[in-house]
Amino acid sequence: MKKYIKYVVLVVICSAFTTMNYYPIDGYALTGIKRLKRLELIKSGEIKDAATLPPGALKSYSEIELNLLSRSKDSVGDLLVTDADFQKEISGLFRGLDKSYSLTVLDISDADNIRYAERNETSGYQPGSVGKIAVLNGLFTQLANIYPDSWESRTALLRDKSVKAGVWGLTDEHTIPIYNIETKKLVKRQVIASDVFTLYEWADHMMSVSNNGAASILWREVLLMAAFGKDYPALTQEEADAYFKNTPRKELTDLGNDVVNLPLRTLGITSDEWRLGSFFTKGANTYVGDKGGSIGTPIGLMKFLVQLEQGNVVDKASSLEMKRLMYMTDRRIRYAQSPVLKEAAVYFKSGSLYKCDRSKGEACGKYMGNVSNFMNSVAIIEHPDNCRYMVVLMTNVLRKNSATDHMMLASSIDKIVRKK
Numbered sequence: 001m002k003k004y005i006k007y008v009v010l011v012v013i014c015s016a017f018t019t020m021n022y023y024p025i026d027g028y029a030l031t032g033i034k035r036l037k038r039l040e041l042i043k044s045g046e047i048k049d050a051a052t053l054p055p056g057a058l059k060s061y062s063e064i065e066l067n068l069l070s071r072s073k074d075s076v077g078d079l080l081v082t083d084a085d086f087q088k089e090i091s092g093l094f095r096g097l098d099k100s101y102s103l104t105v106l107d108i109s110d111a112d113n114i115r116y117a118e119r120n121e122t123s124g125y126q127p128g129s130v131g132k133i134a135v136l137n138g139l140f141t142q143l144a145n146i147y148p149d150s151w152e153s154r155t156a157l158l159r160d161k162s163v164k165a166g167v168w169g170l171t172d173e174h175t176i177p178i179y180n181i182e183t184k185k186l187v188k189r190q191v192i193a194s195d196v197f198t199l200y201e202w203a204d205h206m207m208s209v210s211n212n213g214a215a216s217i218l219w220r221e222v223l224l225m226a227a228f229g230k231d232y233p234a235l236t237q238e239e240a241d242a243y244f245k246n247t248p249r250k251e252l253t254d255l256g257n258d259v260v261n262l263p264l265r266t267l268g269i270t271s272d273e274w275r276l277g278s279f280f281t282k283g284a285n286t287y288v289g290d291k292g293g294s295i296g297t298p299i300g301l302m303k304f305l306v307q308l309e310q311g312n313v314v315d316k317a318s319s320l321e322m323k324r325l326m327y328m329t330d331r332r333i334r335y336a337q338s339p340v341l342k343e344a345a346v347y348f349k350s351g352s353l354y355k356c357d358r359s360k361g362e363a364c365g366k367y368m369g370n371v372s373n374f375m376n377s378v379a380i381i382e383h384p385d386n387c388r389y390m391v392v393l394m395t396n397v398l399r400k401n402s403a404t405d406h407m408m409l410a411s412s413i414d415k416i417v418r419k420k
Helices: 025-031 034-045 085-092 126-146 151-160 197-206 210-236 237-246 247-267 298-312 317-323 403-419
Strands: 008-010 100-110 115-119 160-166 176-180 187-191 196-199 345-355 373-384 388-396
Touching: 025 151, 034 176, 085 100, 085 115, 085 298, 085 403, 100 298, 100 403, 115 247, 115 298, 126 151, 126 197, 126 210, 126 247, 126 298, 126 317, 126 373, 151 196, 151 210, 151 298, 151 317, 151 345, 160 197, 160 237, 196 197, 196 237, 197 210, 197 317, 210 237, 210 247, 298 317, 298 388, 388 403
Parallel strands: 008 388
Antiparallel strands: 008 100, 008 373, 100 115, 100 388, 160 196, 176 187, 345 373, 373 388
């Protein structure tokens, strides 16, 4: 098959319960994320593990790159212009499927000749755990504010600053992987209030296993960074506790809302295209309230992905590091489970939320809600032959687990992109 020079960006939003891990396997020395050390040992054969990593999950830290740096000066509007032929083929995939299927697809295999298609791109959905990408963006925004002239200082803070979970980490059914480097033992359990991890590890827990507690804890730290500025690196637990105890709830709510949403506005993403309105755990509501509700759209999320690949989310170094934290290095599910993606590197975040009303007498269960049943996926796909694309897929198909449909769509979209 001819090698592709074109890049394709596929943004897909999937379930919040994933057990996927995202950071490059050789990143332990740079980040201190202990989970990565275990993956290194599995790859080298020193530790035996039944789970086999797919070939696409074995990229090294230095191999991950941004695909649209050559188009960094172009506006998002100039890049997201539908290609008639591409649009016709993508639209044909949805015949017979529920009208709630919405997506944006951007083929960036050739950065000079990109192709874009969309379907119900402005439709709003509850983003679920896809919203954690906004927390990640808020984190790197505040790091840049604290250390505007030193990338090394930003990553050192992520690696060296340890913070305690407290009630913010409660409660979440998702477990986190806790690896002991000395004993080489791995334990998976829920976050407890006494847990202490570095900012890098909380970020990894948030992205790799979509832990809600980790997301609220990291969001809390972003709020503290905004409140204390350059004094944050030396902030003690006692000072942080006093701040939350003595600051009016409305002030905390407003600042908490701003630190994750204003960076999206800076990127030209409107509040109707993507916003977060509440923390991810009940424990966080001890101190902060909800504001404005949460929403996500395929166009809003695609705007983010495009600018990430351009190196324009905060700055080039921050964009690249966020992309690394989205890299999937473990079991793939739903959209990412498509066999055709086995050789591909996949940068991924998922989110789901369902609600049941059993008084209706209808079948209703996990990921099969009859009131709402959101399943969303955001993905960047990179094949070894330089076929690259991004997809955002958002659905709300009632009374049906759409995982199989997502996986089949992944295969079909991949086939269309690769055909050219």
